[in-house]
Amino acid sequence: MYLSRLTVQSAIRTGYIRLYSQANGYNDISTDSSYTATADVRHPNKNKLGGRNFIDYMRCTAIGGVGGNGCVSFFRDTMVANGPPNGGNGGNGGSVWLEVDDNETSLSCVKRQLKARSGGNGQGKSMHGAGGKDLTVKVPKGTIVREIIPEQPPISRVSEKGFLSALENEIERDQREYRQTKESWFVHYPQWEQRNDLSKVRLPQEFKAFKWELEHPQSLHIDLTKHGQRALVARGGLGGLGNPHFISPTERQPHYALRGLPGQRRIIELELKTIADVGLVGMPNAGKSTFLSAVSNAHPKIAPYPFTTLNPYIGTVDFRDTFQLTIADIPGLIPGAHRNIGLGHSFLRHIERSRVLVYIIDVSGDAPWNDLLALQQELDLYHKGLSSRPSLVIANKADIAGQARRNFEQWQQQTSIPLIPISAKFRKNILKATHAIRQLVDQ
Numbered sequence: 001m002y003l004s005r006l007t008v009q010s011a012i013r014t015g016y017i018r019l020y021s022q023a024n025g026y027n028d029i030s031t032d033s034s035y036t037a038t039a040d041v042r043h044p045n046k047n048k049l050g051g052r053n054f055i056d057y058m059r060c061t062a063i064g065g066v067g068g069n070g071c072v073s074f075f076r077d078t079m080v081a082n083g084p085p086n087g088g089n090g091g092n093g094g095s096v097w098l099e100v101d102d103n104e105t106s107l108s109c110v111k112r113q114l115k116a117r118s119g120g121n122g123q124g125k126s127m128h129g130a131g132g133k134d135l136t137v138k139v140p141k142g143t144i145v146r147e148i149i150p151e152q153p154p155i156s157r158v159s160e161k162g163f164l165s166a167l168e169n170e171i172e173r174d175q176r177e178y179r180q181t182k183e184s185w186f187v188h189y190p191q192w193e194q195r196n197d198l199s200k201v202r203l204p205q206e207f208k209a210f211k212w213e214l215e216h217p218q219s220l221h222i223d224l225t226k227h228g229q230r231a232l233v234a235r236g237g238l239g240g241l242g243n244p245h246f247i248s249p250t251e252r253q254p255h256y257a258l259r260g261l262p263g264q265r266r267i268i269e270l271e272l273k274t275i276a277d278v279g280l281v282g283m284p285n286a287g288k289s290t291f292l293s294a295v296s297n298a299h300p301k302i303a304p305y306p307f308t309t310l311n312p313y314i315g316t317v318d319f320r321d322t323f324q325l326t327i328a329d330i331p332g333l334i335p336g337a338h339r340n341i342g343l344g345h346s347f348l349r350h351i352e353r354s355r356v357l358v359y360i361i362d363v364s365g366d367a368p369w370n371d372l373l374a375l376q377q378e379l380d381l382y383h384k385g386l387s388s389r390p391s392l393v394i395a396n397k398a399d400i401a402g403q404a405r406r407n408f409e410q411w412q413q414q415t416s417i418p419l420i421p422i423s424a425k426f427r428k429n430i431l432k433a434t435h436a437i438r439q440l441v442d443q
């Protein structure tokens, strides 16, 4: 059966694949080798598939709030014409945090730009500015945060010949730039820009340290794995200092104050790699979602056409002795998934961290053992050695008389991997399957 790229894409998106498949024998899709050989079904952005908003990878910019400026002000009263300085300090800018929340399942709520609030400016009468509010963004458990370091500008090259003079020029330019930037760190009293001499003013140590931190950022790589875990992704800028801070024996009435510093700015990459004890792997239509809904509290969509499940579902299995297991159901895999056929294999990241893999195979199909080999091959092509994780095979649809039993008996004789026949639809032999899975997880 040949399915053109457009037909399948639009059919999946609009749900028409059900009609299309019913007319063409949809059950053959997962096992028909011509399907895998000829179909070139690509999804440029699987996240947008079907209008769903499940997102497991994104890039965003985190920007800490700007610190408020310090204030230049002097005490004034009816009897005091030139009182002492009393400008308040600026408030610190807010920081951007990521926090794990178990109720989140996708990165779809994370905005492209995460910006915290700025600090308030200082005011006269020693009134300090308010601190900017932090921005806390909720992310699902299993989110990995990495920083993307922008490309550095090329280092200037100095020719061998005029080496010393070129070096001198460069140092002079650096000093000029430093003076200019130092000027820009201060606010002046009105019409005092020319009169203020900032050459001898020393910057506070914490400002220098913060500036150094801004210019030499530590790269970020955090794995958020526990509920409530927080990660600081962009620090808010420091608030500026009011003019009383600059009083010295030689300068009793400073007419300048320090500006607030900008917050950290980072481009970060968020990747969600779901954390579940068990990952379900299988061809489309094998009954993965039916199995998950039979054993757990999850209710994924179940339908008799391939690629019903388009994003991972996590279910929790409760045992009588309060033991709990989490199981991840992911979209079906087909041979060639590593070449982006079907839904591709990018969603395999959601079972990459599972300790145990459970293959759900439709035992009523032709040569189900070939399905297992194809799945293992795809797993290894995604991540070498992934298929050697502890695993077992659930031979589903054992209720289909005749073919299922013949296949199962033949298969059992030729394999060493544990095979458990079940009927997920009719809830048969489910307990045996869950206990076998638990044993594997316990090991």
Ligand SMILES: Nc1nc2c(ncn2[C@@H]2O[C@H](COP(=O)(O)OP(=O)(O)OP(=O)(O)O)[C@@H](O)[C@H]2O)c(=O)[nH]1
Pocket (backbone or CB within 6 Å): 282, 283, 284, 285, 286, 287, 288, 289, 290, 291, 301, 302, 303, 304, 305, 306, 307, 308, 309, 310, 330, 331, 332, 333, 396, 397, 398, 399, 400, 422, 423, 424, 425, 426
């Ligand atoms: N007869 C029988 N049918 C089953 C059994 N388990 C699942 N089915 C049917 O198989 C079809 C596909 O089931 P799903 O659970 O959606 O399959 P899936 O593996 O999640 O499929 P995708 O999400 O598309 O990868 C549905 O019509 C189910 O009713 C079973 O044990 N016996």
Ligand SMILES: [Mg+2]
Pocket (backbone or CB within 6 Å): 288, 289, 290, 300, 301, 302, 308, 309, 329, 330, 331
């Ligand atoms: Mg499914």
